[in-house]
Amino acid sequence: MLSSKKIEGLISLVLFVGMMLSICLVIFGSSIYLFQHGSESIHFELMPPEIYSTNLYQIWEAALAFSPSGIIELGLVTLVATQILRVVLLVWYYGSMRDYWFFFISLFVVTVLVYSFFFP
Amino acid sequence: MSILCFSALLLTCAFFAGLLGALTGLGGGVIIIPVLVLLFHINIHYAMGASLISVIATSSGTSIAYLREGYTNLRIGMFLEVAAVIGAFVGALVVAFISKTFLTILFSLLLFLSAYFTLKRKEEHETDKPSHPWAVALKLDGSYPTKKGMMSYHVQKVPLAFFLMGIAGLVSGLLGIGSGALKVLAMDHAMRLPYKVSTTTSNFMIGITAAVSIGIYFSHGFINPIIAFPVMLGVLIGAFSGARLLPKIHTRFLRIIFSVVICFMGAELLYKTLSGSL
Numbered sequence: 124m125l126s127s128k129k130i131e132g133l134i135s136l137v138l139f140v141g142m143m144l145s146i147c148l149v150i151f152g153s154s155i156y157l158f159q160h161g162s163e164s165i166h167f168e169l170m171p172p173e174i175y176s177t178n179l180y181q182i183w184e185a186a187l188a189f190s191p192s193g194i195i196e197l198g199l200v201t202l203v204a205t206q207i208l209r210v211v212l213l214v215w216y217y218g219s220m221r222d223y224w225f226f227f228i229s230l231f232v233v234t235v236l237v238y239s240f241f242f243p
Numbered sequence: 244m245s246i247l248c249f250s251a252l253l254l255t256c257a258f259f260a261g262l263l264g265a266l267t268g269l270g271g272g273v274i275i276i277p278v279l280v281l282l283f284h285i286n287i288h289y290a291m292g293a294s295l296i297s298v299i300a301t302s303s304g305t306s307i308a309y310l311r312e313g314y315t316n317l318r319i320g321m322f323l324e325v326a327a328v329i330g331a332f333v334g335a336l337v338v339a340f341i342s343k344t345f346l347t348i349l350f351s352l353l354l355f356l357s358a359y360f361t362l363k364r365k366e367e368h369e370t371d372k373p374s375h376p377w378a379v380a381l382k383l384d385g386s387y388p389t390k391k392g393m394m395s396y397h398v399q400k401v402p403l404a405f406f407l408m409g410i411a412g413l414v415s416g417l418l419g420i421g422s423g424a425l426k427v428l429a430m431d432h433a434m435r436l437p438y439k440v441s442t443t444t445s446n447f448m449i450g451i452t453a454a455v456s457i458g459i460y461f462s463h464g465f466i467n468p469i470i471a472f473p474v475m476l477g478v479l480i481g482a483f484s485g486a487r488l489l490p491k492i493h494t495r496f497l498r499i500i501f502s503v504v505i506c507f508m509g510a511e512l513l514y515k516t517l518s519g520s521l
Contacts, residue, residue, distance in 0.1 A: 127317070135310040138303045145300070146476070153250070153472045161247035178462065195468040199457075199475075202299055206454035213321060224381060229321050232451065235328040239335070239458030 130216045134209045141205025145198045152194030159191065179241065207236045246469075253283065253473035257297065261481020264301075266489060267501050268427070268442070270449075271478040272298050272420035273357050276350065277508040280521070285470060287343055287350070291419025292465035295453050297478035298421040302450030304479055305486065309443040316385045316436070319398065320444045323429070326405045327412035327452040334416025335459035341417075347516040350418055354509030358502035360424050372435075377401035387440050396437055404433040416456040419465075421449040 182200055185193025210233045217225040244252075256278050257271070264271035272294040279290035309315050338346070374384055378398035386395040407429035415422040423445050430441035460466055515521040 128313070131310045131313070131315070131317070135307050138307050138310075142300070142303050142307070146479075149472050149475065152468070153476075156469070157247055157250060161245065161250075163246050165244055165246045165249045192468045195472050196466070199296055199466065199468065199471060202296070202303065203454045203457050205303060206299060206450050210321075210451060213317065225318065225321060228325055232321065232324050232328050235332055235455055236451070236458075239332060239455045242458050242462045 130212065134212055137208050137212060138205060141201060141208065145202040145205070148198030148201060149195050152191045152196075152198060155189075156191035156195065178243075203240060207233065207240065210236060249283075250469075250473045253279075253470070254477040256282070257474045257477025258481040258484075261297070261301065261478035261483075262485045262488075263481075263497075263501060264478070265482045265485025266492070267361055267498055268423070269357055269361060269501075269505075270298065270421045270423045271301060271482060273354065273424075273505065275474060275478060276419065277354065277505075277512055279470075279474070280347070281508065281511060281515070287346055288463070288465045289467045289470050291338075292457075292460050292467060293471040293474040295415075295419045295457055295460060296466065296471045297475045298453045299450045299457065300475050300479045301482045302421065302446055302448075302453065304483065306443075306447050306450065309446060312388070312443075314387050314439045314443040315447045316383070316440055316444050317447070318381065318385070319383050319430070319434070319436070320447045322381060322383065323405060323408040323426075324448050324451055326409035327415075327426075327448060328455045330409040330412025330414075331416040331452045331455040332412075332459070334413040334418075335456035335463075336416075338417050339463050344516055346418070347512055347521065351509040351513040351516070353414070353418060353420075354505045354512070357424055358506045358509070360428070361498050361502050361505075372397060372399060374398050375401045378434075385440070387437060394437070396440065397435075399435045400433040404429040407433060412452050412455075415449075415452050416459075419456070419460070421453060423449055 179200065182193060182196045186197040210229055214226060214229040214233055217229055257275055260275040260278060261271040264274055275297065276287070276290045276294050279285040279293065280287050306315070374397040378384060378401050383398045383401070384395065386393045408426065411422045411425035411429065414420070414425060426445035426448060427441050430436045430445060431438070434441070436444070457466070512521070
């Protein structure tokens with residue numbers, strides 16, 4: 124059986140790995156972006172929404188195609204996915220402890236998270 | 244202005260927002276949004292998106308250490324998160340249908356409120372009263388490390404805290420902030436948790452609540468990666484530096500200065516919105 128100390132350590136580890144992965148992707152994507160476009164002048168008021176993707180599938184495609192904004196967005200999505208993962212760990216923990224109240228509480232939170240993550 | 248110069252400026256401002264957010268306990272979001280809107284003339288929707296990303300990053304980054312120290316009460320966090328995620332979901336859904344003018348007015352009101360709470364914050368409020376029946380049923384009581392060893396604490400007014408947390412979630416989704424101040428209010432004043440427990444537990448929850456809104460913000464097109472990356476990195480570095488600096492400096496004076504500054508920003512946002520120059 125897992126102790127609460129163990130699960131805290133595990134979540135902490137997941138957060139650390141997720142954060143590092145996300146930061147690396149964001150720094151990598153933004154370096155390429157700044158290298159390619161850094162000297163152009165900015166006009167963010169006119170920034171068309173087409174330059175970045177707004178759903179998971181597009182973000183994945185853009186990152187695979189090595190588009191800098193796609194890589195940054197993949198980093199941001201990784202950060203969000205880490206949040207889902209830490210609640211999933213809690214669902215598993217409470218499930219293994221047979222603490223049904225908290226199993227369903229965490230399951231509900233995960234459901235809302237996943238639903239909004241894949242929100243059309 | 245070149246894009247490189249713009250990103251560097253944004254990173255610098257985000258760094259100071261994160262630093263002050265950590266030092267005053269307000270969080271970076273409340274500070275970075277008016278700065279982005281007033282100084283950089285960025286669309287408030289993009290500002291909210293970038294802020295929310297930085298909120299998740301800060302919450303994850305600081306939770307790593309807090310969880311290992313054993314202050315965070317995961318049971319209280321998850322229980323209250325039920326209300327927070329519902330609030331955040333509704334807030335993020337509704338935000339696309341609200342006019343930017345109304346949103347900006349709401350935001351300036353929030354700045355005034357934050358200033359008030361920053362000044363009024365009390366630090367010690369443990370109580371010996373027995374726990375609320377819900378807290379007993381859900382086993383929410385816990386203990387935390389102190390210099391004298393592990394100290395146990397009781398949990399009060401659970402339904403009120405649950406309700407307040409729903410409001411905190413709603414505000415978070417609606418305005419793109421962590422609303423840590425409201426979350427701490429629920430745990431400090433309603434549940435009467437020890438200070439360290441309420442701040443770390445609120446910090447643990449903020450990332451999860453914000454992640455609910457982010458999914459919907461993505462589909463609204465509020466997440467602009469070009470604005471989000473310098474803000475995320477800047478706030479994160481700032482928050483970490485702030486946490487390091489915190490034990491070494493006197494925050495009382497800082498809080499007063501800071502409340503004046505956010506009141507001023509609130510007034511300017513309100514004035515610019517009402518006069519139509521934003």
